[in-house]
Amino acid sequence: MRRFAILALVAAMICGVTSAASAHIGGLVFPIYEVPTGDLPDLRDGSLEDWEDVLPGTSLDHNSFAPLNVSDGAGINPEDLAYRVFLTWHSASQTLAAAIERVDDVYVNTYEGGDLTGLWRFDSIEFMVDGDHTGGSYNGFSADEYTADEIKLLSNFQAQQYVAVAESPDGRTMGYQGSGQGWVTLPPYGDAGGFSVGESPNTSVIELMVTAWDELNWQGPELSRRSSLVGGGTIGFQFSIPDFDTEAGAYHGFHTLSGQPNTWRLAENFVDGELVPCNTGDCGSAPTQTAVSADSWGRIKATFR
Ligand SMILES: [Ca+2]
Ligand SMILES: [Ca+2]
Ligand SMILES: [Ca+2]
Ligand SMILES: [Ca+2]
Numbered sequence: 001m002r003r004f005a006i007l008a009l010v011a012a013m014i015c016g017v018t019s020a021a022s023a024h025i026g027g028l029v030f031p032i033y034e035v036p037t038g039d040l041p042d043l044r045d046g047s048l049e050d051w052e053d054v055l056p057g058t059s060l061d062h063n064s065f066a067p068l069n070v071s072d073g074a075g076i077n078p079e080d081l082a083y084r085v086f087l088t089w090h091s092a093s094q095t096l097a098a099a100i101e102r103v104d105d106v107y108v109n110t111y112e113g114g115d116l117t118g119l120w121r122f123d124s125i126e127f128m129v130d131g132d133h134t135g136g137s138y139n140g141f142s143a144d145e146y147t148a149d150e151i152k153l154l155s156n157f158q159a160q161q162y163v164a165v166a167e168s169p170d171g172r173t174m175g176y177q178g179s180g181q182g183w184v185t186l187p188p189y190g191d192a193g194g195f196s197v198g199e200s201p202n203t204s205v206i207e208l209m210v211t212a213w214d215e216l217n218w219q220g221p222e223l224s225r226r227s228s229l230v231g232g233g234t235i236g237f238q239f240s241i242p243d244f245d246t247e248a249g250a251y252h253g254f255h256t257l258s259g260q261p262n263t264w265r266l267a268e269n270f271v272d273g274e275l276v277p278c279n280t281g282d283c284g285s286a287p288t289q290t291a292v293s294a295d296s297w298g299r300i301k302a303t304f305r
Pocket of ligand 4: 123244
């Protein structure tokens, strides 16, 4: 019986990897509330009060997360790491925004700047988005199957993983695990701010906004296609919360929503987010989707020429 269960699980995982239409894990739907332009949080004001003022409450806290067996495999223990997360969406700019407050017994952030793909080595937040809810692989492609150029293109293409720290000597605090750092995480497509106070415990705050992309081509927004965020719609998303308590890169804990593994490469291990609309200000006013869509695969192929 056990063997059958394991075989079935492996088969399901393989199907998930190969099927672009696979759903996310079932039964876990988290509301994401829309805010009008006038209520958009300020990412650089050193405060979470702006989020508390416009949202019904904290979207998530550590009780919604579960630990993975990574390195020390530290469990959910507020004395080791407590956190709460805010999450919202904005129709008029078709963006998502998130914030986290982390209260950590040991704060490790020795980031020296200039290496945004290395931010994962520090106390941070990882935010993953699958805007069109396809599931499927989005990172970790094998060099046996794909060329280096193809891997560069496919990585973070149909879903994206962002990593942000609270502060940085060069002012850039958010990166993503792919090429295109020169525009993907900068306005108008992304932005982030944060701060930290105290020793032990340390309280750090990270506020960020990103664009959801059905197709993110690192070579530029004109070759990419934004997701369409509409009230009542469903997106896939995930957070992972690492805890480093000794040195950079040495995991003490690694928590994900609902304890899902391999969230860095499998979008079907995201959870569902329901886009709840608002009805004040410019709520629901989606911009006209310019450029792209119909011929996107043609454009992708063209980039190889
Ligand atoms: Ca703020
Ligand atoms: Ca800790
Ligand atoms: Ca997708
Ligand atoms: Ca820590």
